[in-house]
Amino acid sequence: MRRSLFPFVLGISLVLTACHSQKEEKEEAVVYRITSPMVKDTVVTSEYVAQIQSSKNIEVRAQEKGFLQKIYVDEGQSVHAGQVLFRIMPEVYQADVMKANAEVEQAKIDYQNASTLAKNDIVAKNEKAMAKAKLDGAKADLRAAQLHLSFTTIKAPFSGVINRIPLKTGSLVNEGDLLTSLSDNTGVYAYFNLSETEYLNYQTQAAERSNKQVGLVLANGQPFSEKGVIQNIEGEFNSETGSIALRAKFxxxxxxLRNGQTGKIQMEIPLKSATIVPQKSTFEIQDQKYVFVIGKDGKVTSRVIKVAYVLPDIYILESGLLPNEKFLVEGFQKVKEDDKVKTRFESPEQVLKSLKLKAD
Incomplete structure (x- = not known):
C-alpha cells in the first residue's frame, strides 16, 4: 500500500513545481513602459473667477433734509448727465435764500452809508471796513443758502442706468440717505486674482505676449463677444490668500454686462520649457499626486509632483521631475516601492501620441 502511494505523491510534487516555475517565468516576462517628461515651450489658457464692476458706479445720496417731493426716473431707466432725478421739497431753502438776499441788501446800504460818513471824516475809516466785512459775510451766507437750495434738486453726474430706488414720493429724507445708485455700463472692469507663481510666469514672459487681451466666459458658459485688455495690477499681494488682483477692461x-455680475477670465500664459506628463502616469494619495520614478538600478520609487496647470489628459508640472528622469507610463498599480522591474523606454512624443490619455 505504501509503495503504491509514493509514485502518486511524487507526481503531484512535480506538477506543483512546474506550475510555480511557469508563474515565475510569466512574472519575469512583464516589461513596463517608461518615458521621460516632455519639455517644450507652450502656451496655456487659464481661467480665473472674475467679479464684474461698472466703469462708473456710485451711490446717489441726499445732501439736504426734507420731504421727497418728486421722483423723475424709474428703476432700470437710462439717464444722461445733468438729468434731474429727484427733488426734495425746496420751500424752506427758498426762504433761507430770500432772507440771506435781504441781509445782503441791508449790508450794502450800511456799507454805502459808512463810506459816505468816512469820506466826510464824520466816522473813523474802521467803520467803513467793518461795514465792508459785514457785506462780505452777508454775501457768503447768501451763497451758502443758494447752494443748500440747489442740493434739493438731485441730478445725474454722468450718463448711466438707474438702479433700485428704496424711497417713495413723500418720504422724509435725511442728509446722507440713499436715493439710488447709478451705473455707467458702457465699459466694465473685470477683477481677478493670480497666484504668485502665475503672476511671475505672466510678468517674466511679458516679451512673449503679443498683446494683453483676455477673454470672458459668462455665467451661462457662453463666451462674451468682446475682448478685454489688462490695464493694471495691484501693488501688493493679499497676505491671506497669497494672490494678487488684476483688472481688465471690456x-x-x-x-x-452689469455691475455685480460674475464670469471667468480666459488668459493665455506663455511657458518656457514647460514640463509635461500624461495624467494617466500619475496617482493620488491624500490629495498629493505621485509618479513612479525609475532609478539607475531599475527600482521604482514614488515621487511627489506639484501640478501647475491641468489640461485635457496632461499635467504641466511646477516641480517634482527633472527632464532626464524616467517614470512609469502605466501599470503602477502592479508595482510597489523599491520593486525592481524590466522596462522599455518610449519617447515622450510617442507616448503622448499613442496613449489614450485619460486619467484613471
Whole structure:
C-alpha cells in the first residue's frame, strides 16, 4: 500500500513545481513602459473667477433734509448727465435764500452809508471796513443758502442706468440717505486674482505676449463677444490668500454686462520649457499626486509632483521631475516601492501620441 502511494505523491510534487516555475517565468516576462517628461515651450489658457464692476458706479445720496417731493426716473431707466432725478421739497431753502438776499441788501446800504460818513471824516475809516466785512459775510451766507437750495434738486453726474430706488414720493429724507445708485455700463472692469507663481510666469514672459487681451466666459458658459485688455495690477499681494488682483477692461456696447455680475477670465500664459506628463502616469494619495520614478538600478520609487496647470489628459508640472528622469507610463498599480522591474523606454512624443490619455 505504501509503495503504491509514493509514485502518486511524487507526481503531484512535480506538477506543483512546474506550475510555480511557469508563474515565475510569466512574472519575469512583464516589461513596463517608461518615458521621460516632455519639455517644450507652450502656451496655456487659464481661467480665473472674475467679479464684474461698472466703469462708473456710485451711490446717489441726499445732501439736504426734507420731504421727497418728486421722483423723475424709474428703476432700470437710462439717464444722461445733468438729468434731474429727484427733488426734495425746496420751500424752506427758498426762504433761507430770500432772507440771506435781504441781509445782503441791508449790508450794502450800511456799507454805502459808512463810506459816505468816512469820506466826510464824520466816522473813523474802521467803520467803513467793518461795514465792508459785514457785506462780505452777508454775501457768503447768501451763497451758502443758494447752494443748500440747489442740493434739493438731485441730478445725474454722468450718463448711466438707474438702479433700485428704496424711497417713495413723500418720504422724509435725511442728509446722507440713499436715493439710488447709478451705473455707467458702457465699459466694465473685470477683477481677478493670480497666484504668485502665475503672476511671475505672466510678468517674466511679458516679451512673449503679443498683446494683453483676455477673454470672458459668462455665467451661462457662453463666451462674451468682446475682448478685454489688462490695464493694471495691484501693488501688493493679499497676505491671506497669497494672490494678487488684476483688472481688465471690456467694452460693453450692447449693455449686456452689469455691475455685480460674475464670469471667468480666459488668459493665455506663455511657458518656457514647460514640463509635461500624461495624467494617466500619475496617482493620488491624500490629495498629493505621485509618479513612479525609475532609478539607475531599475527600482521604482514614488515621487511627489506639484501640478501647475491641468489640461485635457496632461499635467504641466511646477516641480517634482527633472527632464532626464524616467517614470512609469502605466501599470503602477502592479508595482510597489523599491520593486525592481524590466522596462522599455518610449519617447515622450510617442507616448503622448499613442496613449489614450485619460486619467484613471
Amino acid at each position: 467694452p460693453n456696447p450692447n449693455q449686456l
